[in-house]
Amino acid sequence: MTANRPHPRPGVLDIAPYVPGKSTAPGVAKVFKLSSNETPLGPSPNAIAAYRAVGEHLEDYPDGSASALREAIGGAYGLDPDRIVCGAGSDDLLNLLARAYLGDGDEAIYTTHGFLVYPIATMGTGAKAVAAGEREFTADVNAILAAVTPRTKIVFLANPNNPTGTYIPFDEVKRLHKGLPQTVLLVLDAAYAEYVQRNDYESGIELVATTDNVVMTRTFSKIYGLAALRLGWMYGPAHVVDAVHRIRGPFNVNGPAIAAGIAAICDTAHVERSRAHNTRWLAWLTEEIGKLGLNVTPSAANFVLIHFPETKGRTARDADEFLTKRGLILRQVAAYKLPNALRMSVGTEEANRLVVQALKEFLGKPA
Numbered sequence: 001m002t003a004n005r006p007h008p009r010p011g012v013l014d015i016a017p018y019v020p021g022k023s024t025a026p027g028v029a030k031v032f033k034l035s036s037n038e039t040p041l042g043p044s045p046n047a048i049a050a051y052r053a054v055g056e057h058l059e060d061y062p063d064g065s066a067s068a069l070r071e072a073i074g075g076a077y078g079l080d081p082d083r084i085v086c087g088a089g090s091d092d093l094l095n096l097l098a099r100a101y102l103g104d105g106d107e108a109i110y111t112t113h114g115f116l117v118y119p120i121a122t123m124g125t126g127a128k129a130v131a132a133g134e135r136e137f138t139a140d141v142n143a144i145l146a147a148v149t150p151r152t153k154i155v156f157l158a159n160p161n162n163p164t165g166t167y168i169p170f171d172e173v174k175r176l177h178k179g180l181p182q183t184v185l186l187v188l189d190a191a192y193a194e195y196v197q198r199n200d201y202e203s204g205i206e207l208v209a210t211t212d213n214v215v216m217t218r219t220f221s222k223i224y225g226l227a228a229l230r231l232g233w234m235y236g237p238a239h240v241v242d243a244v245h246r247i248r249g250p251f252n253v254n255g256p257a258i259a260a261g262i263a264a265i266c267d268t269a270h271v272e273r274s275r276a277h278n279t280r281w282l283a284w285l286t287e288e289i290g291k292l293g294l295n296v297t298p299s300a301a302n303f304v305l306i307h308f309p310e311t312k313g314r315t316a317r318d319a320d321e322f323l324t325k326r327g328l329i330l331r332q333v334a335a336y337k338l339p340n341a342l343r344m345s346v347g348t349e350e351a352n353r354l355v356v357q358a359l360k361e362f363l364g365k366p367a
């Protein structure tokens with residue numbers, strides 16, 4: 001190490017940088033990006049109009065407390081706007097929670113195939129990221145509870161999880177909460193909650209409302225189609241909200257995002273269309289890809305995890321190369337300890353059909 005220059009805090013250089021999904025396929029005219037779980041229907045037209053209108057006033061600072069947006073979210077979900085904090089994507093909020101509650105020597109638990117922002121946010125604070133084992137690509141409450149030590153300060157749980165698409169029922173979330181010391185903050189990341197169509201699922205609103213150590217994070221990047229604007233929100237106990245407000249950037253949400261977010265959340269018909277599209281094509285993809293002899297992890301979100309054999313010429317890497325050449329961009333997930341799988345976002349009908357057809361050809365099946 002060169003002594004004579006600034007050095008980041010311990011842990012920072014141990015972080016493997018987050019690698020976003022690919023968005024290009026060299027030499028291919030028409031590209032279908034199915035690598036970042038974006039919505040194929042795009043945002044509400046009202047959100048686009050609201051975004052454009054703010055473009056006339058880029059000289060103005062946004063409202064630093066995003067109060068109109070918090071009111072809109074509160075109205076849509078029946079929540080107290082004072083218990084909502086908005087952020088530049090839920091990434092921002094996950095990082096703020098880590099900064100507020102973790103420090104050197106602390107530990108945060110996530111799950112083996114859990115969303116990678118959790119270990120990155122954790123290690124950035126000097127704390128240790130502890131991976132709890134999963135069962136069948138699904139969070140395992142017993143394993144999480146077994147990983148708790150006196151140093152544990154946060155448990156991060158994506159429900160449903162990215163990149164597996166699996167979820168745990170609300171009873172299991174409650175059992176997890178009950179088993180945690182009250183001093184541990186349980187962060188329920190419900191980025192894909194709007195897509196879930198399961199009777200035993202809850203995003204966590206009730207648990208936040210009735211306890212003192214649970215926070216739920218949400219995003220406008222998925223079903224609302226505003227990923228480019230970076231907009232997310234969290235709902236938490238007043239004392240957690242207070243802590244996050246103290247360290248967040250004073251204008252951490254930009255004006256166009258606030259305006260578009262309000263319009264998006266009010267356009268319930270558009271959200272319903274996006275959900276219906278996803279429900280239809282998620283089931284179709286799971287079935288059709290399964291028929292090709294590939295295992296697909298049952299997903300409650302807007303993507304599927306497809307498992308490939310280790311046979312030469314048939315691996316996930318081989319499939320990725322084959323699909324990319326045809327302009328079909330899926331996501332490699334080796335960084336999630338899933339080297340034999342690819343994650344595919346539910347796309348337009350055209351994209352979904354093209355992927356199934358291309359996988360057929362890749363596997364040498366008759367057309």
Ligand SMILES: Cc1ncc(COP(=O)(O)O)c(C=O)c1O
Pocket residue numbers: 036037088089090091092115158160161162189191218219220221227230231232
């Ligand atoms: C589980 C999960 N949480 C959070 C995020 C981050 O979303 P945002 O765009 O709001 O930062 C993602 C995005 O992929 C995700 O999959």
